[in-house]
Amino acid sequence: MDFDTLKSRLKISEKQIKAILSLKLKIDELHDEYLSLDERKIRFILPFEDDYPKKLLNIRDYPFGIFVKGNIPRSKKSVAIVGSRTASEYGLGMAKFIAKELASNGVDIISGMALGVDTKAHEGAVAGSGKTYAVLGTGVNICYPESNFNLYNKLCEKDCGGVISEFPLGTNPLKINFPIRNRIISGLSDITIVIEARLKSGSLITASHALEQGREVFALPGRITDCMSLGCNKLIADGAGIISSPSDILEALDMSIDGKIQVYNEKNINILAKNDKKVYSCLDLKPKYIDDIIKESTLDISEVLSSLLLLELEGFIVQVSSNYYCKRIN
Incomplete structure (x- = not known):
C-alpha cells in the first residue's frame, strides 16, 4: 500500500504511516538480501537448525542467528586465543606457536581476526594445518582490518575454517560491536x-564471558613491570590456569599428546660470526635499547650496528621501535 491508501484506511498520524512504509522497505530489502546469500556463498543459520554450533546453544545469550562464510566449528575440541592488538614480539610469537601446536594436534582455534594476537593465532593454526574460525565484529562480507584480507579469503574460500558474525551484512566495524561478539x-x-592484555581490555571481557559460561580460562604469565602482562597476571591471581606449554591445554582438554609438541627452540646461532653471536646473546624477548647492547657486548658502535642489521635481515631479531631490539620467535 502507498501513503495515500494507508492514510485513508488507518486513523493514524502521517509520522506513523511513514514509519510503517520505512519498515516495509527494510523488510523487502532483507528478503532480497536473504535470497542473494547462496550466490555470495554465505549461510544464515538459526538455532533450531542442525548446523548451528551446539556449544553456542549452551550459553545464556546465544545469537538469534549467525552468518557464516566458509565452514563452522563442529563438536570437536576448540580453544579461543585472544590478546592485545599491540602485543610484544614475545606475545605475538607465543600466540602463533601455541595455536600452531594445538591445531596440529586436532584442536580448532577460535579468535576475532583483530590485529596482533588474534591474527597470529589464526596464522599459527593455518601453519599447523588445522582449522581456525574468526568471529567478526562486522558483517561477514566485510574484512576488518583490511590488512587481513588474505587471511580473510583463506578462511572463507579454503578448507581452513570460516568466518562468523551475528551482525547483518554490511555492518561496519563499530566499536560497540566488538565486546558484544566476544561472548x-x-x-x-x-x-x-589470554596471551597479553592490559588491565582494561577486550580480552578480559572475553575471559569474563568464558567464566560466566562455565569454561576454563588460561593466561600467559609475564613480567610484573610490563603493562601488557598486567591483565594476564591478574587473571592468574584470580585463579586462571597458567600456560607454560601447549601440552597444558591438551591435558586440560583430556586429549592425549601425540608427541608433536616441541619446546620452542631458538634459531641455530652456530651459523653466525663471532661478533653477531655476541650481539645476539645480549638480547632476549624484552626490547633492549641499542646503547645497552653496545655496553653489554663491549663492541664499538659500527660493529654492533652491522651485526644488528645482519641479525634482522636473517630473521634472528626484530626492531620493535626506533633503536629497540629483541629476539624473534617464529
Whole structure:
C-alpha cells in the first residue's frame, strides 16, 4: 500500500504511516538480501537448525542467528586465543606457536581476526594445518582490518575454517560491536587463552564471558613491570590456569599428546660470526635499547650496528621501535 491508501484506511498520524512504509522497505530489502546469500556463498543459520554450533546453544545469550562464510566449528575440541592488538614480539610469537601446536594436534582455534594476537593465532593454526574460525565484529562480507584480507579469503574460500558474525551484512566495524561478539568467541570454545592484555581490555571481557559460561580460562604469565602482562597476571591471581606449554591445554582438554609438541627452540646461532653471536646473546624477548647492547657486548658502535642489521635481515631479531631490539620467535 502507498501513503495515500494507508492514510485513508488507518486513523493514524502521517509520522506513523511513514514509519510503517520505512519498515516495509527494510523488510523487502532483507528478503532480497536473504535470497542473494547462496550466490555470495554465505549461510544464515538459526538455532533450531542442525548446523548451528551446539556449544553456542549452551550459553545464556546465544545469537538469534549467525552468518557464516566458509565452514563452522563442529563438536570437536576448540580453544579461543585472544590478546592485545599491540602485543610484544614475545606475545605475538607465543600466540602463533601455541595455536600452531594445538591445531596440529586436532584442536580448532577460535579468535576475532583483530590485529596482533588474534591474527597470529589464526596464522599459527593455518601453519599447523588445522582449522581456525574468526568471529567478526562486522558483517561477514566485510574484512576488518583490511590488512587481513588474505587471511580473510583463506578462511572463507579454503578448507581452513570460516568466518562468523551475528551482525547483518554490511555492518561496519563499530566499536560497540566488538565486546558484544566476544561472548561468541568464548562460547564456541572449551578453553579461552589470554596471551597479553592490559588491565582494561577486550580480552578480559572475553575471559569474563568464558567464566560466566562455565569454561576454563588460561593466561600467559609475564613480567610484573610490563603493562601488557598486567591483565594476564591478574587473571592468574584470580585463579586462571597458567600456560607454560601447549601440552597444558591438551591435558586440560583430556586429549592425549601425540608427541608433536616441541619446546620452542631458538634459531641455530652456530651459523653466525663471532661478533653477531655476541650481539645476539645480549638480547632476549624484552626490547633492549641499542646503547645497552653496545655496553653489554663491549663492541664499538659500527660493529654492533652491522651485526644488528645482519641479525634482522636473517630473521634472528626484530626492531620493535626506533633503536629497540629483541629476539624473534617464529
